[in-house]
Amino acid sequence: MFRFFGGIAIFFALSMQAHAELEAGLAALKSKDYAVAIKELSPAADNGDASAQHAMGQIYESGLGVKKDPSLAISYYQKAASQGFAKAQLNLGTAYASGVGVEKDYGQAIKWLQKAADQGNPTASHNLAIMYAGGLGVVRDYPHAVLLYRKAIEGGYARSVYNLGVIYANGAPGVPQNLTMAYVVFSVASPNDTVSAGYKGIVGARLTPEQLQKAEKISASLKLGSALPLDVN
Incomplete structure (x- = not known):
């Protein structure tokens, strides 16, 4: 019994730490401290956080503190979009419509823009x-x-x-x-x-x-x- 609750306490402590790191990364991105943003957001994105994945997509799409990499940006947007993150669905759909970072595909553009619009x-x-x-x-x-x-x-x-x-x-x-x-x-x-x-x-x-x-x-x-x-x- 005590071990069970102890495990929960550790889980929540780790969750709170991860949330704090995510918030720190998003705040750093907003304040244009890109080195800190990448440091905090990259692990969160790798761990499946959709908002971090979307942010990393923005970083590589615009070359914020890194060399522009449209293909990598699309990869991050795809991960976030597949989790239902509306802004990533918008960016992914727009990329398919314009052919930036990915081969132009109006069918995919319609698909992802519709999902974002529905939200x-x-x-x-x-x-x-x-x-x-x-x-x-x-x-x-x-x-x-x-x-x-x-x-x-x-x-x-x-x-x-x-x-x-x-x-x-x-x-x-x-x-x-x-x-x-x-x-x-x-x-x-x-x-x-x-x-x-x-x-x-x-x-x-x-x-x-x-x-x-x-x-x-x-x-x-x-x-x-x-x-x-x-x-x-």
Whole structure:
């Protein structure tokens, strides 16, 4: 009995130590102390910690304190992604889409981006929308791309604002032109997004006074990260 509980105490002590080393490594990476980060994170990654594996992938992808090694970065991302780590799934999917560190494979890109998007990663939703809008590895599907861009915006991803606004402003196969909705979408752009702000002005000039008043009323309560209305005419 006493040996049993003693074993548990040792296990928890080791677990706490490993957690402390992981946190120290992540903190060092954030503060750009890459030597310490690698020292602390590498053993944790080798022991199967997904967050450490993802961090090591970032280190080798960007060459942070080490020589860039895209292939090794992919290896770390694959290990973390297979454990369900959303940011690693995003990075792995993006790598397959771009062919950096791994042979370009749109099928694999879709697979991993979808897994990350399913976990609520807005960047993955944005990248996935680009693939559906462009027909990359899938049949081109603008309505689905719209749903993904909306999801990304509602998750706070600023870059999706322009892409979605343009689709509504111009219309696309399966997505009728809707200038009022385009105005509403452009309205949630971040303050430094001057391109979207410019398009908002262009779209606003094409609305009737009644449409503009309606769009402004709806937009007044919205911001990046807000749930967008389903449709506005």
